[in-house]
Amino acid sequence: MLTSWTADAVRAAEEPLLAAGVPLMGRAAFGLAGHVARALREARGRVRGARAVLLVGPGNNGGDTLHAGALLTRRGVAVTAVLASPRVHADGLAALTAAHGRVLRATDGTGRADVTAAVRAAHVVLDGLLGIGGRGGVRGPAAWLVEEVAAAQPRPLVVAVDVPSGVGVDDGTRQGAVLDADLTVTFGVRKPALLLPPAAHAAGRVVLVDLGLDPAGAPAAVRLEAEDVATLWPVPGRAAHKYARGVLGVVAGSARYPGAAVLSVAGAVRAGVGMVRYLGAAGPQVLAAHPEVVVGDGRVQAWVVGSGVAPDDDAQRERVRDVLARAAHEPVVVDAGALDLLPERVPAHVVLTPHAGELAALLAARGAAGVTREDVEAAPLAHARRAHELTGATVLLKGATTVVVGHGGAVHAQADAPAWLATAGAGDVLGGVLGALLAGRARDAVTDPMLPAALAAAAAAVHGWAAHAANPGGPVAAADVAGAVPGVVARLVSA
Ligand SMILES: NC(=O)C1=CN([C@@H]2O[C@H](COP(=O)(O)OP(=O)(O)OC[C@H]3O[C@@H](n4cnc5c(N)ncnc54)[C@H](OP(=O)(O)O)[C@@H]3O)[C@@H](O)[C@H]2O)[C@@H](O)CC1
Ligand SMILES: Nc1ncnc2c1ncn2[C@@H]1O[C@H](COP(=O)(O)OP(=O)(O)O)[C@@H](O)[C@H]1O
Numbered sequence: 001m002l003t004s005w006t007a008d009a010v011r012a013a014e015e016p017l018l019a020a021g022v023p024l025m026g027r028a029a030f031g032l033a034g035h036v037a038r039a040l041r042e043a044r045g046r047v048r049g050a051r052a053v054l055l056v057g058p059g060n061n062g063g064d065t066l067h068a069g070a071l072l073t074r075r076g077v078a079v080t081a082v083l084a085s086p087r088v089h090a091d092g093l094a095a096l097t098a099a100h101g102r103v104l105r106a107t108d109g110t111g112r113a114d115v116t117a118a119v120r121a122a123h124v125v126l127d128g129l130l131g132i133g134g135r136g137g138v139r140g141p142a143a144w145l146v147e148e149v150a151a152a153q154p155r156p157l158v159v160a161v162d163v164p165s166g167v168g169v170d171d172g173t174r175q176g177a178v179l180d181a182d183l184t185v186t187f188g189v190r191k192p193a194l195l196l197p198p199a200a201h202a203a204g205r206v207v208l209v210d211l212g213l214d215p216a217g218a219p220a221a222v223r224l225e226a227e228d229v230a231t232l233w234p235v236p237g238r239a240a241h242k243y244a245r246g247v248l249g250v251v252a253g254s255a256r257y258p259g260a261a262v263l264s265v266a267g268a269v270r271a272g273v274g275m276v277r278y279l280g281a282a283g284p285q286v287l288a289a290h291p292e293v294v295v296g297d298g299r300v301q302a303w304v305v306g307s308g309v310a311p312d313d314d315a316q317r318e319r320v321r322d323v324l325a326r327a328a329h330e331p332v333v334v335d336a337g338a339l340d341l342l343p344e345r346v347p348a349h350v351v352l353t354p355h356a357g358e359l360a361a362l363l364a365a366r367g368a369a370g371v372t373r374e375d376v377e378a379a380p381l382a383h384a385r386r387a388h389e390l391t392g393a394t395v396l397l398k399g400a401t402t403v404v405v406g407h408g409g410a411v412h413a414q415a416d417a418p419a420w421l422a423t424a425g426a427g428d429v430l431g432g433v434l435g436a437l438l439a440g441r442a443r444d445a446v447t448d449p450m451l452p453a454a455l456a457a458a459a460a461a462v463h464g465w466a467a468h469a470a471n472p473g474g475p476v477a478a479a480d481v482a483g484a485v486p487g488v489v490a491r492l493v494s495a
């Protein structure tokens with residue numbers, strides 16, 4: 001599992017080490033220089049003779065960068081530090097100067113041509129403008145520097161120091177211009193912005209330099225990896241029968257959108273549920289695609305409702321209402337056309353699966369007037385958290401990185417899918433996969449309010465891996481994503 005901690009938690013964890021005289025900045029800079037050297041060797045075959053530009057801000061983040069620059073000069077790298085602030089880390093600057101690094105100032109405006117020339121000639125740029133002390137976006141000379149590097153051709157390798165400067169460290173927002181990095185070298189522990197959208201998309205590959213930090217409490221956001229998902233997945237015991245494995249009721253599709261019913265059921269069947277009962281007008285289409293499905297009412301352990309349920313389909317909406325009225329005892333995935341039927345408060349084993357537009361509509365309907373899709377996309381965590389607080393539900397917000405907020409504010413961020421997954425019907429398949437998980441672990445999900453969020457994250461992960469597996473590197477259809485789920489699950493649980 002990848003874990004992350006807030007800026008405050010990092011500072012609290014650093015305190016005792018700093019008090020004991022542990023040279024944290026020295027360790028950070030050493031690790032940073034090593035990763036930059038490795039990246040240079042990979043990019044150009046050797047380190048010696050490379051040209052590096054350091055973007056140096058006013059705090060310790062700039063200090064790390066200057067110290068790393070000093071170490072790089074000793075490995076034959078020509079280092080130019082560009083100071084974006086009148087005052088920078090004094091020891092760091094002294095170290096770089098002693099190592100014969102070049103220093104330019106971006107603060108007085110006169111040396112800008114030299115800065116531009118250095119940036120254009122650089123093989124690698126280290127972004128050390130702001131770290132966990134950043135408040136708001138990069139401004140003034142720093143903002144100009146970010147633009148210069150972003151516009152440089154050929155594009156140098158960009159290495160973010162600790163975090164890409166200008167991200168909301170704790171909430172994953174982008175505060176104005178942010179330099180997209182190829183590599184982020186982060187210190188001690190990951191920061192939430194390295195997992196959360198949209199900031200995480202600016203981080204590139206993330207490597208961690210161990211500082212011996214031991215942060216207290218639960219991580220602020222986590223990302224499940226294959227071994228975590230494997231432990232969550234319900235695997236039938238030797239003596240299992242179909243009812244013991246869990247029955248999933250599906251209220252999806254309508255005369256207008258029968259395909260959603262087929263895809264939702266496909267996700268559930270392929271994820272390995274004991275049985276699917278389908279309710280709705282798309283029975284013939286569902287049976288044609290999945291003869292193993294039982295059409296009609298009966299006992300179930302969990303539900304998926306809403307995918308492809310049209311707003312004018314009164315009969316299907318009535319079924320959704322019936323299911324939601326029983327949600328106190330049975331886990332329910334609430335998708336698309338069922339979101340507007342959600343009761344005022346629900347338990348955490350009710351899992352909402354909106355995309356950004358649907359989440360904006362849900363929040364607007366609950367008093368957050370004027371929230372738009374764009375607002376949600378700019379701050380996915382804040383909006384998913386708001387929806388969890390307002391409803392009590394576990395909220396899975398779909399996107400390039402899917403964010404889940406569950407009981408107690410626990411946050412998962414899964415970025416496992418190729419962009420090819422942004423295709424109609426993919427969300428219906430996800431609902432089915434998650435429904436199968438909740439049916440398979442229904443009792444656990446009702447008694448342990450933390451579990452639905454973990455299962456939701458696991459479903460998103462498998463859905464994303466299945467999209468890769470369906471056609472590595474190329475387009476996928478939603479039905480093919482479902483088709484690839486069994487293979488992905490087999491590899492997971494047999495590893
Ligand atoms: N503690 C340690 O030993 C270790 C720390 N480590 C490293 O330190 C980093 C944290 O360092 P940091 O706390 O000095 O904060 P940092 O992010 O460099 O910037 C703060 C400065 O920027 C200023 N400022 C803020 N926002 C601004 C803006 N928008 N535009 C312009 N200026 C802005 C702010 O001003 P102020 O808000 O105080 O007025 C302040 O002067 C961390 O990410 C890691 O890299 C590692 O070496 C491990 C050991
Ligand atoms: N850029 C992207 N990269 C990876 N996955 C994405 C991206 N955009 C969307 N997705 C995923 O694709 C799926 C789309 O679901 P959704 O928007 O509900 O579509 P539909 O309603 O047509 O089924 C979600 O699982 C979402 O997380």
Ligand SMILES: [K+]
Pocket residue numbers: 061127128129130131160161162163164165
């Ligand atoms: K930085």
